[in-house]
Amino acid sequence: MKICVVALGKIGLPLAVQFASKGHTVIGADVSEPTVRKVNAGEVPFPGEADLDVKLKEAVSAGLLTATTDTAAAVAESEAVVVVVPLFVDGDGKPDFGWMESATRDIARGLRPGTLVSYETTLPVGTTRNRWAPLLQEGSGLVAGEDFHLVFSPERVLTGRVFADLRKYPKLVGGVNEASAERGVSFYEAVLDFDERADLSRGNGVWDLGNAEAAELAKLAETTYRDVNIGLANQFARFADTVGIDVNLVIDACNTQPYSHIHRPGIAVGGHCIPVYPRLYLWNDPTATVVRAAREANADMPSYAVDLLAAAVGDLSGRSVLVLGAAYRGGVKETAFSGVFPTVEELKRRGATPYVSDPMYTADELVAHGLPAWGGEAVDSAIVQADHAEYRTLTPADLPGVEVVVDGRRVTDPERLGSIRRVVIGG
Structure with a gap:
């Protein structure tokens, strides 16, 4: 052909x-x-x-x-x-x-x-x-x-x-x-x-x-399912934080039952698909309250990650915070609907000075995306936004001056972080 x-x-x-x-x-x-x-x-x-x-x-x-x-x-x-x-x-x-x-x-x-x-x-x-x-x-x-x-x-x-x-x-x-x-x-x-x-x-x-309509709905349904599932996991994680429970252990236990397929909580849902297609579904079906609630829950997670940082270090006004990861997903050079943008904006709103670093982007590329590129300036805390493989081996030498890391993807190794306090979503 x-x-x-x-x-x-x-x-x-x-x-x-x-x-x-x-x-x-x-x-x-x-x-x-x-x-x-x-x-x-x-x-x-x-x-x-x-x-x-x-x-x-x-x-x-x-x-x-x-x-x-x-x-x-x-x-x-x-x-x-x-x-x-x-x-x-x-x-x-x-x-x-x-x-x-x-x-x-x-x-x-x-x-x-x-x-x-x-x-x-x-x-x-x-x-x-x-x-x-x-x-x-x-x-x-x-x-x-x-x-x-x-x-x-x-x-x-x-x-x-x-x-x-x-x-x-x-x-x-x-x-x-x-x-x-x-x-x-x-x-x-x-x-x-x-x-x-x-x-x-x-x-x-x-x-x-x-028919064409069934195929259109199939794609919207499978991606909207993921957004709703992640939204549920994020709500479980936020509750777990209030009662001192490790939600990942709970999810692991639940998923040993064949009818439970709970996804993992995290700082953001990004990319061209999962944040977008539930909105297309809502455009067809504006009465879908479950879909709307999940989308709102997921969109609020960058702000919640900043909440966790504030709970760990106190008032963020005047602090310098390094956001690790501009990409929406580890290993992919793409910022579509990345959680980096709302995370940076929330830090600014609370009076902090944010910087962004990503192993896949040069400083000029980050600036072209409207992000404040980190050039080695002194920072006192960090938020992991993307699950890049490079972050698995982070040590205090990689993050001089950092006292607290909020790991929004559970990608860092607490033993390698040593003296740096590690905070994760969902305990």
């Missing part, structure tokens, strides 16, 4: 490389000229994705993967189009469809009869049928489900391990009609690999969920 992947970000580029690895000819379309240049040179435009550098070079060298900024032209040459353009939400949880609408109009201009269009970006329920189908029809003059096939098939991978996750988890597909779904299933069967751990009970690791 000839396949067009629209948006060569941290999900789109590995997908394009995966499709090429199966012998298909892939054109990656992206609005960023620097990204297109790097991909055409076989260079990865972002760090941290396992095996992507080698696989990308192989695909480009074999002539199976090229990139362009002309989406319409790439679509016109393709039998299948996979869309992974980002969708954002504002502070009130309202989705901003701007980038996706622009990309969809470009796709429509190049759309040809018989083409499959698959949206993988997580969407509110009903978006594929009620928003993208009309736009594609308006711009192409073709009818969804009749002249071209249209499906929603959510990405279910984690950055850093995309290729492994593609093999491991069933691929979900929902079409705007039965013919679209059949085409979507056959497409993904032809471009993905499934290892022995994949659930093959419904056909080669690709599951037809019946």
Whole structure:
């Protein structure tokens, strides 16, 4: 097949490389000229994705993967189009469809009869049928489900391990009609690999969920579940702090029972997925009080971590505090919805002077993100915000002058910290 992947970000580029690895000819379309240049040179435009550098070079060298900024032209040459353009939400949880609408109009201009269009970006329920189908029809003059096939098939991978996750988890597909779904299933069967751990009970690791709306809800439900679960764990942890209980021991005990799957508490829930998709669900279902309460509980955790610091050292006014970790997750160079931002703001609000350090970011990069980079200034306390592997071996020599560390991720070693007092969320 000839396949067009629209948006060569941290999900789109590995997908394009995966499709090429199966012998298909892939054109990656992206609005960023620097990204297109790097991909055409076989260079990865972002760090941290396992095996992507080698696989990308192989695909480009074999002539199976090229990139362009002309989406319409790439679509016109393709039998299948996979869309992974980002969708954002504002502070009130309202989705901003701007980038996706622009990309969809470009796709429509190049759309040809018989083409499959698959949206993988997580969407509110009903978006594929009620928003993208009309736009594609308006711009192409073709009818969804009749002249071209249209499906929603959510990405279910984690950055850093995309290729492994593609093999491991069933691929979900929902079409705007039965013919679209059949085409979507056959497409993904032809471009993905499934290892022995994949659930093959419904056909080669690709599951037809019946319609696009079911596939949209499946992605929202699985990610919202995680946010709600973490919110519950965080509330357990805050109560445990009031009664002197180690909540992790409690969670370990609970999870020996097969019906208990309590997640772990922590300083923040970050990234493009878990903080965002519950808001998309709430946009569909504003009466979901459980979802709303969990999102609010998780959003309050950076402030609670600062509460723990204040309880340990007293008034924060005039103190200098080092926040360790700008990334939202250890080992991933990404700050999307990272807890570093509310942590820094809360420290400032209480009169402290915050600094930020992260082994994956230079001082200039931190400043570009609006963060006060640490240049070795004297600090008296620290808050661990990201679970970078480097923090497992922290010692007093790494944190001169620090008396207290609030470890929001339970990543530090109390024995290595020695004389530094270690405070964790949930005792």
